[in-house]
Amino acid sequence: MHPLVVRAGPGSASFWTLPLDKQAPPKSATKGWLSLHLNMEATGRDEVDKLKTKFMSAWNNMKYSWVLKTKTYFSRNSPVLLLGKCYHFKCEEENEPAPVRPQWAGENEPVVVSGNVEEFRRDFISRIWLTYREEFPQIEGSALTTDCGWGCTLRTGQMLLAQGLILHFLGRAWTWPDALDVDNSDSESWTSHTVKKLTASLEASLTGERAPQDPAPVKEPPRRGSEDGGGEESCHRKIVSWFADSPLACFGLHQLIEHGKKSGKTAGDWYGPAVVAHILRKAVEEARHPDLQGITIYVAQDCTVYKADVIDKQCSSMGPENTEDKAVIILVPVRLGGERTNMDYLEFVKGILSLEYCVGIIGGKPKQSYYFAGFQDDSLIYMDPHYCQSFVDVSIKDFPLESFHCPSPKKMSFRKMDPSCTVGFYCRNIQDFERASEEITKVLKASSREKYPLFTFVKGHARDYDFTCTPTNEDDLFSEDEKKRLKRFSTEEFVLL
Numbered sequence: 001m002h003p004l005v006v007r008a009g010p011g012s013a014s015f016w017t018l019p020l021d022k023q024a025p026p027k028s029a030t031k032g033w034l035s036l037h038l039n040m041e042a043t044g045r046d047e048v049d050k051l052k053t054k055f056m057s058a059w060n061n062m063k064y065s066w067v068l069k070t071k072t073y074f075s076r077n078s079p080v081l082l083l084g085k086c087y088h089f090k091c092e093e094e095n096e097p098a099p100v101r102p103q104w105a106g107e108n109e110p111v112v113v114s115g116n117v118e119e120f121r122r123d124f125i126s127r128i129w130l131t132y133r134e135e136f137p138q139i140e141g142s143a144l145t146t147d148c149g150w151g152c153t154l155r156t157g158q159m160l161l162a163q164g165l166i167l168h169f170l171g172r173a174w175t176w177p178d179a180l181d182v183d184n185s186d187s188e189s190w191t192s193h194t195v196k197k198l199t200a201s202l203e204a205s206l207t208g209e210r211a212p213q214d215p216a217p218v219k220e221p222p223r224r225g226s227e228d229g230g231g232e233e234s235c236h237r238k239i240v241s242w243f244a245d246s247p248l249a250c251f252g253l254h255q256l257i258e259h260g261k262k263s264g265k266t267a268g269d270w271y272g273p274a275v276v277a278h279i280l281r282k283a284v285e286e287a288r289h290p291d292l293q294g295i296t297i298y299v300a301q302d303c304t305v306y307k308a309d310v311i312d313k314q315c316s317s318m319g320p321e322n323t324e325d326k327a328v329i330i331l332v333p334v335r336l337g338g339e340r341t342n343m344d345y346l347e348f349v350k351g352i353l354s355l356e357y358c359v360g361i362i363g364g365k366p367k368q369s370y371y372f373a374g375f376q377d378d379s380l381i382y383m384d385p386h387y388c389q390s391f392v393d394v395s396i397k398d399f400p401l402e403s404f405h406c407p408s409p410k411k412m413s414f415r416k417m418d419p420s421c422t423v424g425f426y427c428r429n430i431q432d433f434e435r436a437s438e439e440i441t442k443v444l445k446a447s448s449r450e451k452y453p454l455f456t457f458v459k460g461h462a463r464d465y466d467f468t469c470t471p472t473n474e475d476d477l478f479s480e481d482e483k484k485r486l487k488r489f490s491t492e493e494f495v496l497l
Contacts, residue, residue: 072411074376080120082374082381083127083163084172084356087120118180124381125179127373128162128240129406130155132388136245139254142267147253148388150268153369154256155385156362157276157422158243160371161251161284163359164329164426165239168295170232172356177233182407237394240404242289244394250287251280259283273362273369273422274333281331294324300332303455306462307437314430325429329359330436334454337419346414348454350375351443352423357436363421370412372421379411 074080080087132155134146147154166174247254257267259282263275271279281297296313298305314326336345352358353374364370364382374381383406392399425440427433437457444453458465 072409074411078377080374080376080381081350081354082120082123083360084354084358085123086354087116087123089117089120122175122179124373124409125182125405125407126175127383127406128159128166128243128404129383129385130158130162130243130404131385133245133253133391134388136391137247137254139257139267140247144267146388147267150270151253152364152385153271153273153276153362154253154279156364156369156371156383157256157271157273157280158251158253159383159385160331160360160362160422160424161280161329162239162243163373164424165242165295167359167426168327168428169235169239169291174232176236176401176405178401179405182402182405237399237401238291240401241394242292245391246394249394250289250292251283255283256280259286270367273420276362277331277333277422280329284329295327295329297329297331300330300455301462303332303334304462305330305332305437305455305457306465307433307457307459308461308464310433311430312461314427314433327426327428328433330425330427330433331422332424332455333420333422335419336417336421336454339419341415341417341419343415345447345454346378348443348447349380349414349417351447352440355425355436355439355443357425357427357432357439359424359426361421361423364418365412365416366418370410372417374409375414376411378414380414380417381409381411384410 074089076090078088080089132146132148132151134148136145138145242249242251244252245254246252249255256276256279257265259279260266260269260271260275262282263278265271265275277299281299284292284295284297296316298310298313310328310330314328316326336342336349349361349372352361353372361372362369363372368386370380370382370384372380372382389403392403425436427436441457444455448454
């Protein structure tokens with residue numbers, strides 16, 4: 001008798017020993033044992049992959065929950081620009097505004113300056129902050145319940161779109177009444193919380209159970225500014241809810257990943273700024289909420305904004321009873337150099353962030369995406385999505401808003417910026433778009449040392465310049481032309497003139 005040893009699976013200590021006659025078994029028996037062996041190996045691989053996914057999720061959750069709090073210092077001698085608004089902290093001591101004329105401003109263009117540090121803090125904190133989340137509903141087609149370690153560019157894209165929606169529904173002057181009440185926790189409390197979270201997450205991963213959730217924060221009574229009749233506060237909450245980590249949220253992570261699948265991306269992949277621009281466009285086009293029918297997104301083609309194509313989008317019908325122009329968010333994927341960012345583009349970035357039409361920049365360091373919203377001197381001001389927070393159920397009435405607002409800004413030298421980025425602009429109507437294109441063109445000319453600007457506005461349609469436009473059918477959200485462009489963008493390759 002010769003024994004046959006069947007291994008239960010990779011890494012398993014379980015074996016079966018079966019006695020066999022010297023005579024060779026029939027072919028049907030051989031096929032049966034082979035099938036059993038292959039099925040067991042496949043099952044073993046699946047279990048290992050699941051365990052690996054759980055462990056990596058737990059590790060990423062903890063990696064991005066461990067935040068070292070550092071103070072961000074601002075100079076009192078230089079203006080601070082935040083999405084078209086200028087602040088000068090030196091004025092606070094002198095109790096009067098000091099006019100500042102940046103290099104990109106025209107001779108007859110005064111720059112409005114506010115000198116109150118608290119006003120800057122309120123303005124910054126009022127921007128919507130989207131970060132890594134954990135323990136949200138499982139993403140379809142995967143075992144992932146967190147985007148830690150891979151979803152940062154989707155998050156910065158969400159932040160840019162959220163700022164566009166804030167401008168659209170609330171205006172640039174709006175600030176969250178409770179902005180200055182957001183708790184800016186110190187590093188010690190965050191660290192002790194993280195240690196407990198680490199232990200719970202690792203234990204849960206090894207046992208296959210869900211990590212215990214933090215208790216939901218107790219909703220405080222309405223504070224100042226909350227009794228505004230519910231209009232602005234309700235709109236604020238509605239905008240945040242559109243970015244919820246739920247399969248039903250129109251701009252939530254789940255929906256963005258679904259749109260990304262059309263360009264070959266899946267959950268867990270890294271997304272580049274250009275690909276995210278097209279994903280956001282599809283998400284807005286596919287949104288069915290009545291309030292979102294008055295806004296659209298245009299993505300520049302090969303660093304060119306075709307004005308007739310933008311106006312066509314703005315003129316598309318919102319319904320038989322509504323003949324108003326649509327608002328448009330213009331996204332322009334650009335590259336600010338070769339392997340490293342070219343310092344010659346610093347004035348361009350400053351000029352863009354100084355415009356009232358700007359809704360920010362999807363950029364960052366290599367393999368780390370940040371949402372750039374302003375600057376001081378040669379440092380960029382940004383919001384960082386690399387902080388893992390717990391899932392928030394926005395279907396609950398008066399859900400907590402604190403985790404959707406960043407308590408403190410961060411700064412980064414322009415030299416460290418990754419050259420690949422996407423800039424965004426908001427225009428309320430066609431007339432606004434015409435003015436914006438003129439202002440942006442001035443910035444492009446003023447900041448360009450070469451005769452080739454980073455991108456251009458041209459009259460006419462893309463088809464007028466021999467670009468092949470393949471119509472999009474209902475079964476395929478991305479046309480073949482778009483797929484080719486997205487494939488090229490996903491490698492972040494650009495031709496520099």
